[in-house]
Amino acid sequence: MKIIDRKTGRIIKEEEDSSKIIEFLYHSFIGRIFLKLFFARPYFSKLLSIYYKSPVSKKKIKGFVKKYGLDGALLKRDFKSFDDFFSRKEKINVDKEGFLATASGKLRVFKIGEDKELYLGNKKLSIMIKGNVYNIDKLLKAPLPDWAKGGYLLLYRLSLCDYHRYIYPIAGRCEKRKEIAGRLESVRRDAAYWRAFAENKRVLEYWKTESGEMLHMEIGAMLVGHIHNYNKLLFYRGEEKGYFSYGGSTIVEIVGKEIEIDEDILENSKRNFETKIRIGERIGYGKIKET
Structure with missing residues:
Protein backbone atom coordinates (compact mmCIF):
# COMPACT_ATOMS: atom_id res chain seq x y z
CA MET A 1 0.00 0.00 0.00
CA LYS A 2 1.31 3.46 -0.91
CA ILE A 3 0.99 6.74 0.98
CA ILE A 4 0.22 10.08 -0.65
CA ASP A 5 0.95 13.32 1.20
CA ARG A 6 -2.21 15.42 0.97
CA LYS A 7 -0.30 18.69 1.38
CA THR A 8 2.23 18.11 -1.41
CA GLY A 9 0.53 15.44 -3.53
CA ARG A 10 3.73 13.39 -3.47
CA ILE A 11 3.97 9.65 -2.88
CA ILE A 12 6.06 9.09 0.23
CA LYS A 13 7.79 6.13 1.83
CA GLU A 14 7.16 5.45 5.48
CA GLU A 15 10.08 4.80 7.79
CA GLU A 16 9.26 1.72 9.86
CA ASP A 17 10.86 1.14 13.24
CA SER A 18 11.80 -2.41 14.29
CA SER A 19 10.63 -3.86 10.95
CA LYS A 20 12.97 -6.86 11.28
CA ILE A 21 11.51 -7.70 14.69
CA ILE A 22 7.96 -7.50 13.32
CA GLU A 23 8.91 -9.74 10.39
CA PHE A 24 10.36 -12.30 12.83
CA LEU A 25 7.27 -12.23 15.08
CA TYR A 26 4.71 -12.56 12.27
CA HIS A 27 6.54 -14.62 9.64
CA SER A 28 8.34 -17.36 11.59
CA PHE A 29 7.07 -20.24 13.70
CA ILE A 30 9.21 -19.37 16.74
CA GLY A 31 8.33 -15.70 16.39
CA ARG A 32 4.60 -16.43 16.46
CA ILE A 33 5.07 -18.43 19.68
CA PHE A 34 6.88 -15.47 21.32
CA LEU A 35 4.15 -13.15 20.02
CA LYS A 36 1.34 -15.22 21.50
CA LEU A 37 3.01 -15.87 24.86
CA PHE A 38 4.69 -12.52 25.51
CA PHE A 39 4.64 -9.55 23.12
CA ALA A 40 0.87 -9.39 22.48
CA ARG A 41 0.03 -9.62 26.18
CA PRO A 42 -0.94 -6.49 28.18
CA TYR A 43 1.60 -7.26 30.93
CA PHE A 44 4.46 -6.92 28.41
CA SER A 45 3.23 -3.40 27.58
CA LYS A 46 3.08 -2.54 31.29
CA LEU A 47 6.62 -3.73 31.88
CA LEU A 48 7.91 -1.69 28.96
CA SER A 49 6.05 1.39 30.18
CA ILE A 50 8.13 1.31 33.39
CA TYR A 51 11.28 1.82 31.31
CA TYR A 52 9.77 4.50 29.03
CA LYS A 53 8.58 6.51 32.06
CA SER A 54 12.00 6.39 33.73
CA PRO A 55 14.65 9.15 33.36
CA VAL A 56 17.00 6.56 31.81
CA SER A 57 14.82 6.44 28.68
CA LYS A 58 15.60 10.10 27.83
CA LYS A 59 18.66 8.92 25.88
CA LYS A 60 16.32 7.40 23.28
CA ILE A 61 14.86 10.81 22.32
CA LYS A 62 17.79 12.13 20.26
CA GLY A 63 18.00 9.05 18.03
CA PHE A 64 14.22 9.01 17.56
CA VAL A 65 14.12 12.68 16.47
CA LYS A 66 16.97 12.10 14.00
CA LYS A 67 15.56 8.84 12.59
CA TYR A 68 12.15 10.34 11.80
CA GLY A 69 13.27 13.82 10.80
CA LEU A 70 11.31 15.57 13.56
CA ASP A 71 11.79 19.21 14.54
CA GLY A 72 15.24 19.60 16.12
CA ALA A 73 13.79 22.16 18.55
CA LEU A 74 12.30 19.20 20.44
CA LEU A 75 15.79 18.36 21.70
CA LYS A 76 15.91 21.70 23.54
CA ARG A 77 12.82 20.91 25.60
CA ASP A 78 13.25 19.43 29.06
CA PHE A 79 11.44 16.11 28.80
CA LYS A 80 11.50 13.96 31.93
CA SER A 81 11.43 10.66 30.02
CA PHE A 82 10.83 9.20 26.57
CA ASP A 83 7.18 8.72 27.51
CA ASP A 84 6.98 12.43 28.37
CA PHE A 85 8.45 13.24 24.93
CA PHE A 86 6.20 10.81 23.06
CA SER A 87 2.97 12.09 24.63
CA ARG A 88 3.99 15.76 24.37
CA LYS A 89 1.47 18.50 23.60
CA GLU A 90 1.89 20.57 20.46
CA LYS A 91 -0.01 23.56 19.12
CA ILE A 92 -2.78 22.42 16.76
CA ASN A 93 -4.06 24.61 13.94
CA VAL A 94 -7.75 23.80 13.48
CA ASP A 95 -9.41 24.65 10.16
CA LYS A 96 -12.31 27.07 10.57
CA GLU A 97 -14.87 24.99 8.69
CA GLY A 98 -15.73 21.36 8.06
Whole structure:
Protein backbone atom coordinates (compact mmCIF):
# COMPACT_ATOMS: atom_id res chain seq x y z
CA MET A 1 0.00 0.00 0.00
CA LYS A 2 1.31 3.46 -0.91
CA ILE A 3 0.99 6.74 0.98
CA ILE A 4 0.22 10.08 -0.65
CA ASP A 5 0.95 13.32 1.20
CA ARG A 6 -2.21 15.42 0.97
CA LYS A 7 -0.30 18.69 1.38
CA THR A 8 2.23 18.11 -1.41
CA GLY A 9 0.53 15.44 -3.53
CA ARG A 10 3.73 13.39 -3.47
CA ILE A 11 3.97 9.65 -2.88
CA ILE A 12 6.06 9.09 0.23
CA LYS A 13 7.79 6.13 1.83
CA GLU A 14 7.16 5.45 5.48
CA GLU A 15 10.08 4.80 7.79
CA GLU A 16 9.26 1.72 9.86
CA ASP A 17 10.86 1.14 13.24
CA SER A 18 11.80 -2.41 14.29
CA SER A 19 10.63 -3.86 10.95
CA LYS A 20 12.97 -6.86 11.28
CA ILE A 21 11.51 -7.70 14.69
CA ILE A 22 7.96 -7.50 13.32
CA GLU A 23 8.91 -9.74 10.39
CA PHE A 24 10.36 -12.30 12.83
CA LEU A 25 7.27 -12.23 15.08
CA TYR A 26 4.71 -12.56 12.27
CA HIS A 27 6.54 -14.62 9.64
CA SER A 28 8.34 -17.36 11.59
CA PHE A 29 7.07 -20.24 13.70
CA ILE A 30 9.21 -19.37 16.74
CA GLY A 31 8.33 -15.70 16.39
CA ARG A 32 4.60 -16.43 16.46
CA ILE A 33 5.07 -18.43 19.68
CA PHE A 34 6.88 -15.47 21.32
CA LEU A 35 4.15 -13.15 20.02
CA LYS A 36 1.34 -15.22 21.50
CA LEU A 37 3.01 -15.87 24.86
CA PHE A 38 4.69 -12.52 25.51
CA PHE A 39 4.64 -9.55 23.12
CA ALA A 40 0.87 -9.39 22.48
CA ARG A 41 0.03 -9.62 26.18
CA PRO A 42 -0.94 -6.49 28.18
CA TYR A 43 1.60 -7.26 30.93
CA PHE A 44 4.46 -6.92 28.41
CA SER A 45 3.23 -3.40 27.58
CA LYS A 46 3.08 -2.54 31.29
CA LEU A 47 6.62 -3.73 31.88
CA LEU A 48 7.91 -1.69 28.96
CA SER A 49 6.05 1.39 30.18
CA ILE A 50 8.13 1.31 33.39
CA TYR A 51 11.28 1.82 31.31
CA TYR A 52 9.77 4.50 29.03
CA LYS A 53 8.58 6.51 32.06
CA SER A 54 12.00 6.39 33.73
CA PRO A 55 14.65 9.15 33.36
CA VAL A 56 17.00 6.56 31.81
CA SER A 57 14.82 6.44 28.68
CA LYS A 58 15.60 10.10 27.83
CA LYS A 59 18.66 8.92 25.88
CA LYS A 60 16.32 7.40 23.28
CA ILE A 61 14.86 10.81 22.32
CA LYS A 62 17.79 12.13 20.26
CA GLY A 63 18.00 9.05 18.03
CA PHE A 64 14.22 9.01 17.56
CA VAL A 65 14.12 12.68 16.47
CA LYS A 66 16.97 12.10 14.00
CA LYS A 67 15.56 8.84 12.59
CA TYR A 68 12.15 10.34 11.80
CA GLY A 69 13.27 13.82 10.80
CA LEU A 70 11.31 15.57 13.56
CA ASP A 71 11.79 19.21 14.54
CA GLY A 72 15.24 19.60 16.12
CA ALA A 73 13.79 22.16 18.55
CA LEU A 74 12.30 19.20 20.44
CA LEU A 75 15.79 18.36 21.70
CA LYS A 76 15.91 21.70 23.54
CA ARG A 77 12.82 20.91 25.60
CA ASP A 78 13.25 19.43 29.06
CA PHE A 79 11.44 16.11 28.80
CA LYS A 80 11.50 13.96 31.93
CA SER A 81 11.43 10.66 30.02
CA PHE A 82 10.83 9.20 26.57
CA ASP A 83 7.18 8.72 27.51
CA ASP A 84 6.98 12.43 28.37
CA PHE A 85 8.45 13.24 24.93
CA PHE A 86 6.20 10.81 23.06
CA SER A 87 2.97 12.09 24.63
CA ARG A 88 3.99 15.76 24.37
CA LYS A 89 1.47 18.50 23.60
CA GLU A 90 1.89 20.57 20.46
CA LYS A 91 -0.01 23.56 19.12
CA ILE A 92 -2.78 22.42 16.76
CA ASN A 93 -4.06 24.61 13.94
CA VAL A 94 -7.75 23.80 13.48
CA ASP A 95 -9.41 24.65 10.16
CA LYS A 96 -12.31 27.07 10.57
CA GLU A 97 -14.87 24.99 8.69
CA GLY A 98 -15.73 21.36 8.06
CA PHE A 99 -15.44 17.91 9.63
CA LEU A 100 -11.93 17.63 11.09
CA ALA A 101 -9.17 15.03 11.02
CA THR A 102 -9.18 13.45 14.47
CA ALA A 103 -5.46 12.68 14.39
CA SER A 104 -2.28 13.03 12.39
CA GLY A 105 -1.42 9.90 10.47
CA LYS A 106 -2.44 7.87 7.43
CA LEU A 107 -6.14 7.80 6.55
CA ARG A 108 -8.20 5.37 4.48
CA VAL A 109 -11.96 5.71 3.98
CA PHE A 110 -14.36 2.87 3.16
CA LYS A 111 -17.97 3.24 2.02
CA ILE A 112 -20.55 1.34 4.06
CA GLY A 113 -23.15 -0.26 1.78
CA GLU A 114 -26.85 -0.75 2.44
CA ASP A 115 -25.87 -4.36 3.23
CA LYS A 116 -23.56 -3.03 6.00
CA GLU A 117 -20.47 -4.33 4.17
CA LEU A 118 -17.37 -2.25 3.40
CA TYR A 119 -16.66 -1.02 -0.14
CA LEU A 120 -13.78 0.68 -1.98
CA GLY A 121 -15.62 2.34 -4.84
CA ASN A 122 -17.92 -0.39 -6.21
CA LYS A 123 -15.71 -3.23 -4.98
CA LYS A 124 -16.80 -5.06 -1.84
CA LEU A 125 -13.99 -5.56 0.66
CA SER A 126 -13.56 -9.20 1.64
CA ILE A 127 -11.50 -9.63 4.81
CA MET A 128 -10.65 -13.26 5.46
CA ILE A 129 -7.65 -14.31 7.56
CA LYS A 130 -6.87 -17.98 8.17
CA GLY A 131 -10.43 -18.96 7.31
CA ASN A 132 -12.05 -16.37 9.58
CA VAL A 133 -14.17 -13.55 8.14
CA TYR A 134 -13.62 -10.13 9.72
CA ASN A 135 -16.32 -7.47 9.48
CA ILE A 136 -17.57 -4.35 11.28
CA ASP A 137 -19.69 -6.36 13.73
CA LYS A 138 -16.56 -8.15 14.98
CA LEU A 139 -14.81 -4.82 15.39
CA LEU A 140 -17.70 -3.38 17.44
CA LYS A 141 -18.62 -6.67 19.15
CA ALA A 142 -22.18 -5.58 18.36
CA PRO A 143 -24.37 -5.19 15.26
CA LEU A 144 -23.65 -2.12 13.13
CA PRO A 145 -26.49 0.42 13.67
CA ASP A 146 -28.86 1.04 10.77
CA TRP A 147 -28.00 4.74 10.66
CA ALA A 148 -24.50 3.80 9.40
CA LYS A 149 -25.86 2.41 6.09
CA GLY A 150 -24.58 4.56 3.23
CA GLY A 151 -22.03 6.21 5.51
CA TYR A 152 -18.27 5.78 5.87
CA LEU A 153 -15.69 3.98 7.99
CA LEU A 154 -12.59 6.11 8.57
CA LEU A 155 -9.38 4.28 9.44
CA TYR A 156 -6.56 6.36 10.94
CA ARG A 157 -3.21 4.57 11.24
CA LEU A 158 -0.73 6.31 13.52
CA SER A 159 2.93 5.37 13.11
CA LEU A 160 5.57 5.93 15.80
CA CYS A 161 6.62 9.26 14.28
CA ASP A 162 3.08 10.68 14.26
CA TYR A 163 1.65 12.98 16.92
CA HIS A 164 -0.20 10.67 19.34
CA ARG A 165 -2.82 13.03 20.74
CA TYR A 166 -6.25 13.22 19.15
CA ILE A 167 -9.22 15.60 19.07
CA TYR A 168 -12.97 15.67 18.56
CA PRO A 169 -13.69 16.19 14.83
CA ILE A 170 -17.12 17.69 15.49
CA ALA A 171 -19.24 18.98 18.39
CA GLY A 172 -21.63 16.68 20.21
CA ARG A 173 -22.17 14.50 23.26
CA CYS A 174 -21.18 10.97 24.26
CA GLU A 175 -24.22 8.70 24.68
CA LYS A 176 -22.42 5.47 25.58
CA ARG A 177 -18.88 4.28 26.25
CA LYS A 178 -17.48 0.77 26.57
CA GLU A 179 -14.06 -0.82 26.85
CA ILE A 180 -13.32 -4.06 25.03
CA ALA A 181 -10.52 -6.19 26.46
CA GLY A 182 -8.08 -7.85 24.09
CA ARG A 183 -4.51 -8.47 23.04
CA LEU A 184 -1.99 -5.97 21.69
CA GLU A 185 -1.12 -7.09 18.17
CA SER A 186 0.83 -4.92 15.74
CA VAL A 187 -1.25 -2.65 13.47
CA ARG A 188 1.49 -2.33 10.85
CA ARG A 189 0.46 -2.91 7.26
CA ASP A 190 2.50 -6.10 6.95
CA ALA A 191 0.76 -7.63 9.99
CA ALA A 192 -2.83 -8.87 9.80
CA TYR A 193 -4.17 -5.55 11.02
CA TRP A 194 -7.86 -6.19 10.31
CA ARG A 195 -7.63 -9.12 12.71
CA ALA A 196 -5.80 -6.90 15.19
CA PHE A 197 -8.62 -4.34 15.02
CA ALA A 198 -11.17 -7.03 15.89
CA GLU A 199 -9.08 -8.61 18.66
CA ASN A 200 -7.03 -5.81 20.24
CA LYS A 201 -7.86 -3.81 23.35
CA ARG A 202 -10.10 -0.89 22.36
CA VAL A 203 -12.39 1.84 23.65
CA LEU A 204 -15.67 2.51 21.83
CA GLU A 205 -17.93 5.56 22.14
CA TYR A 206 -21.34 6.29 20.61
CA TRP A 207 -21.86 9.98 19.85
CA LYS A 208 -24.73 12.25 18.90
CA THR A 209 -23.30 15.18 16.97
CA GLU A 210 -24.47 18.25 15.13
CA SER A 211 -24.31 16.14 11.94
CA GLY A 212 -25.98 12.93 13.08
CA GLU A 213 -24.92 9.85 15.01
CA MET A 214 -21.34 8.60 14.99
CA LEU A 215 -19.07 5.89 16.42
CA HIS A 216 -15.50 6.55 17.56
CA MET A 217 -12.97 3.93 18.63
CA GLU A 218 -9.35 3.97 19.84
CA ILE A 219 -7.47 0.71 19.29
CA GLY A 220 -4.33 -0.22 21.17
CA ALA A 221 -1.40 -1.90 19.45
CA MET A 222 1.80 -3.69 20.33
CA LEU A 223 3.54 -1.76 23.15
CA VAL A 224 0.40 0.40 23.62
CA GLY A 225 -1.30 -0.85 26.77
CA HIS A 226 -2.71 2.53 27.66
CA ILE A 227 -5.34 4.66 25.94
CA HIS A 228 -5.76 7.90 27.89
CA ASN A 229 -9.18 9.52 27.42
CA TYR A 230 -10.67 12.50 29.27
CA ASN A 231 -14.14 10.90 29.07
CA LYS A 232 -16.13 14.07 28.45
CA LEU A 233 -19.90 13.87 28.02
CA LEU A 234 -20.21 17.13 26.08
CA PHE A 235 -17.44 18.06 23.67
CA TYR A 236 -16.54 20.73 21.16
CA ARG A 237 -15.03 20.64 17.69
CA GLY A 238 -11.22 20.67 17.90
CA GLU A 239 -11.12 19.94 21.64
CA GLU A 240 -8.49 17.39 22.73
CA LYS A 241 -10.02 13.99 23.48
CA GLY A 242 -6.98 12.06 24.71
CA TYR A 243 -3.68 10.42 23.76
CA PHE A 244 -1.87 7.10 23.32
CA SER A 245 1.18 5.86 25.17
CA TYR A 246 4.23 4.74 23.16
CA GLY A 247 3.65 2.67 20.03
CA GLY A 248 1.79 2.63 16.73
CA SER A 249 -1.95 2.98 17.14
CA THR A 250 -5.26 3.16 15.28
CA ILE A 251 -8.47 5.19 15.44
CA VAL A 252 -11.65 4.05 13.69
CA GLU A 253 -14.67 6.30 13.14
CA ILE A 254 -18.03 5.43 11.58
CA VAL A 255 -20.24 8.25 10.30
CA GLY A 256 -23.67 8.28 8.67
CA LYS A 257 -24.98 9.85 5.47
CA GLU A 258 -25.04 13.34 7.01
CA ILE A 259 -21.24 13.58 6.74
CA GLU A 260 -19.52 13.61 3.34
CA ILE A 261 -15.77 13.01 3.05
CA ASP A 262 -13.68 15.18 0.71
CA GLU A 263 -13.33 13.73 -2.78
CA ASP A 264 -9.51 13.65 -2.90
CA ILE A 265 -9.38 11.36 0.16
CA LEU A 266 -12.08 9.08 -1.27
CA GLU A 267 -10.25 8.84 -4.61
CA ASN A 268 -6.96 8.03 -2.89
CA SER A 269 -8.65 5.25 -0.93
CA LYS A 270 -10.23 3.79 -4.07
CA ARG A 271 -6.75 3.65 -5.61
CA ASN A 272 -5.52 1.81 -2.49
CA PHE A 273 -3.56 4.81 -1.23
CA GLU A 274 -3.41 5.96 2.36
CA THR A 275 -3.61 9.76 2.65
CA LYS A 276 -1.17 11.43 5.03
CA ILE A 277 -3.13 14.10 6.89
CA ARG A 278 -2.55 16.42 9.85
CA ILE A 279 -4.69 16.70 12.97
CA GLY A 280 -7.28 19.48 12.80
CA GLU A 281 -7.46 19.85 9.02
CA ARG A 282 -10.78 19.64 7.21
CA ILE A 283 -11.46 16.19 5.70
CA GLY A 284 -15.17 16.58 4.97
CA TYR A 285 -18.36 18.43 5.75
CA GLY A 286 -21.72 17.72 7.35
CA LYS A 287 -25.32 18.78 7.40
CA ILE A 288 -26.02 20.48 10.72
CA LYS A 289 -28.65 18.76 12.89
CA GLU A 290 -29.96 19.48 16.37
CA THR A 291 -28.27 17.38 19.06
